[in-house]
Amino acid sequence: MIKVENVVRNYHAGETVVRALRGVSLEILKGEFVSIAGPSGSGKTTLLNLIGCIDQMDGGEISIKDEVISTMKKKEKTNFRRINLGFIFQTYNLIPVLTAYENVAFVLSLLNLPEKEVNDRTMAILKEVGLEGMEHRRPSRLSGGQQQRVAIARALVKNPEIILADEPTANLDSETGKEILDLMKEMNEKHKTTFIFSTHDSMVMDYASRLVMLHDGQIFSDKRR
Amino acid sequence: MKFLISLAFKNLTRYKRRTLITAGAIAVGLMMYIFIDSMLMGAEIESVRNLKWYETASARILNEEYWENRHQKPLDISIKNPDKIIRKLEENGIMATKRMTFSGDLILNSDDFGEDGNLPVSVTAIDPERDSDVFEFGSTLMDGRFLESGEDGVLIGSWFAEDIGAKVGYWITFVGRGNAGYVAMDLEIVGILNCPNPNVNRTLLMMPIATADEYLAMDGAATEINVALPENADVDSDVIRIQELLNGDNLTVMSWKAMAADYLALAEAKRGGSGMILFLIFIIAAVGISNTMLMAIFERIKELGMMRSLGMSDGKILLAFMIEGAGIGIIGSVVGVLLGIIANFILINVGIDYSFILRDMDIGYRIQAIFRGVWNPGTMIKAAILSVLFSTLFAVVPTFRAIRTDIPACLRHQ
Ligand SMILES: Nc1ncnc2c1ncn2[C@@H]1O[C@H](COP(=O)(O)OP(=O)(O)OP(=O)(O)O)[C@@H](O)[C@H]1O
Ligand SMILES: [Mg+2]
Numbered sequence: 001m002i003k004v005e006n007v008v009r010n011y012h013a014g015e016t017v018v019r020a021l022r023g024v025s026l027e028i029l030k031g032e033f034v035s036i037a038g039p040s041g042s043g044k045t046t047l048l049n050l051i052g053c054i055d056q057m058d059g060g061e062i063s064i065k066d067e068v069i070s071t072m073k074k075k076e077k078t079n080f081r082r083i084n085l086g087f088i089f090q091t092y093n094l095i096p097v098l099t100a101y102e103n104v105a106f107v108l109s110l111l112n113l114p115e116k117e118v119n120d121r122t123m124a125i126l127k128e129v130g131l132e133g134m135e136h137r138r139p140s141r142l143s144g145g146q147q148q149r150v151a152i153a154r155a156l157v158k159n160p161e162i163i164l165a166d167e168p169t170a171n172l173d174s175e176t177g178k179e180i181l182d183l184m185k186e187m188n189e190k191h192k193t194t195f196i197f198s199t200h201d202s203m204v205m206d207y208a209s210r211l212v213m214l215h216d217g218q219i220f221s222d223k224r225r
Numbered sequence: 226m227k228f229l230i231s232l233a234f235k236n237l238t239r240y241k242r243r244t245l246i247t248a249g250a251i252a253v254g255l256m257m258y259i260f261i262d263s264m265l266m267g268a269e270i271e272s273v274r275n276l277k278w279y280e281t282a283s284a285r286i287l288n289e290e291y292w293e294n295r296h297q298k299p300l301d302i303s304i305k306n307p308d309k310i311i312r313k314l315e316e317n318g319i320m321a322t323k324r325m326t327f328s329g330d331l332i333l334n335s336d337d338f339g340e341d342g343n344l345p346v347s348v349t350a351i352d353p354e355r356d357s358d359v360f361e362f363g364s365t366l367m368d369g370r371f372l373e374s375g376e377d378g379v380l381i382g383s384w385f386a387e388d389i390g391a392k393v394g395y396w397i398t399f400v401g402r403g404n405a406g407y408v409a410m411d412l413e414i415v416g417i418l419n420c421p422n423p424n425v426n427r428t429l430l431m432m433p434i435a436t437a438d439e440y441l442a443m444d445g446a447a448t449e450i451n452v453a454l455p456e457n458a459d460v461d462s463d464v465i466r467i468q469e470l471l472n473g474d475n476l477t478v479m480s481w482k483a484m485a486a487d488y489l490a491l492a493e494a495k496r497g498g499s500g501m502i503l504f505l506i507f508i509i510a511a512v513g514i515s516n517t518m519l520m521a522i523f524e525r526i527k528e529l530g531m532m533r534s535l536g537m538s539d540g541k542i543l544l545a546f547m548i549e550g551a552g553i554g555i556i557g558s559v560v561g562v563l564l565g566i567i568a569n570f571i572l573i574n575v576g577i578d579y580s581f582i583l584r585d586m587d588i589g590y591r592i593q594a595i596f597r598g599v600w601n602p603g604t605m606i607k608a609a610i611l612s613v614l615f616s617t618l619f620a621v622v623p624t625f626r627a628i629r630t631d632i633p634a635c636l637r638h639q
Pocket of ligand 1: 018019020040042043044
């Protein structure tokens, strides 16, 4: 479903050129639970950003659901993301003035769905991620783990094909991290959503059904289990 | 949209202080605008009234050549048979009164004034029986009594009286040049007028026209005939009508607008002053809103990256921040208009006493001391709408800056 072909991404920092990705090729199937792992600076975030259509590659090609990303215009990319992609961030990135419910409903409001449907789907997904009864709390009254659950609900609520998560557990203690990974795995199996998450934590890698190791902007190993 | 509005207002409460300071600045600017506009407008209305009541009347009939020579106050460029014209106007339902103005020297006698002295003055000779049909001097009497026809009496403006130390019962001597050469008139001050028009009150000397006629050998002539027209009459068409009634006779009719052209130009210029204040509000809104929004956007840059990742379009993001700008503008406008109403209420009921300036200085307005405002809802609505509009527009620039930043950079931001 996702085809990454010989992708190159260079950053220009003054005179020097940082070659963040130097020819990465990868195919990810629907419903996979993939971990992109590797040491700091190996290009994990860069790869996720490119698959997430929020960055531009300098070479190669990515296609998602047979749609070629590099030729898309800015607006088309925005629309594509709105419909097909969900994001989970290391720092949760919830809107602090909105409640858990509103943070999730926000995504559906972008899709112009009827109010009733927004309400039903939001309540259902919040229940699924284990936040029943906490719908009207603001992020400041939720723990880190609970905030990341809101973020997972936000990513899932529109039923995207793919969810991208850049270091989703890096800000959590290992116990809570495991709970979040369990939840992600559960959602992956239940909704058949493709999950791609990056990490440099070996405990997190253990959860993946497929482990892609990056090193210096290149794929070092790629194992399914 | 509903969601964006609710988000915008929640975000405004997130930075309460900053929102309130920016909105407060807009509110104060708006209040100032409403206040000053009201004061200028009030001053204009009162000035026009005092101009017509004490200076120009609604219109004036003059000898054709008089206006260009008016500064010499010539007695020989006159209206020969004013009473006939007044009768004719009256037959056509128009009230009018004749006057004669002339200049000369006032001799002050040490018996009354403590020391001898003389100063150039101009005298207005009026018809005591008819003057109040057109002018409003009758109600301005502060001391003594009004003039009686044919007496050797004079009325004096209260500021003029104050300046020369004149009192009711004092005698003055006027020396001037009449049609039969130099004459001197001894006149008794019979009353002091407190005229609300400072230009008049500062210089006014008023005597009966019959007395002046005799001293100056005018043979019944007058230098002007002043005409009263209804408050809301179309002066220009009435002037044409009167001109037609006069047909020929070397006479011309001037409206108060033509006579007060200098004043009207000045009032126009002062109105430009309130435009400056509107411009000031514009600057406050521009700087305040841009800055506030810039800070808000900078602090929320990561959030913005998240929203854009999730597929929120640039247009919607722009809209969201414009609504926030509008929100600040609305708060500022509502508070500003309320403050403006309070300030204006005080201005209308108490007024501002500018007598300390106006007593010794001519600033153009025909107001003696107290400036009062007027209600002008149009100004308030206009200013409020403009404030909201400015505030909305000035959110655009910083938002564009944020939208131009690429999404990974937004997300990486700490
Ligand atoms: N905007 C940028 N400008 C310049 N260099 C960059 C930029 N973003 C990333 N890089 C460089 O590209 C390389 C890959 O970065 P990337 O963020 O993808 O690594 P990562 O694997 O996500 O690392 P980490 O584990 O620290 O998050 C690094 O050498 C990094 O310094
Ligand atoms: Mg990274």
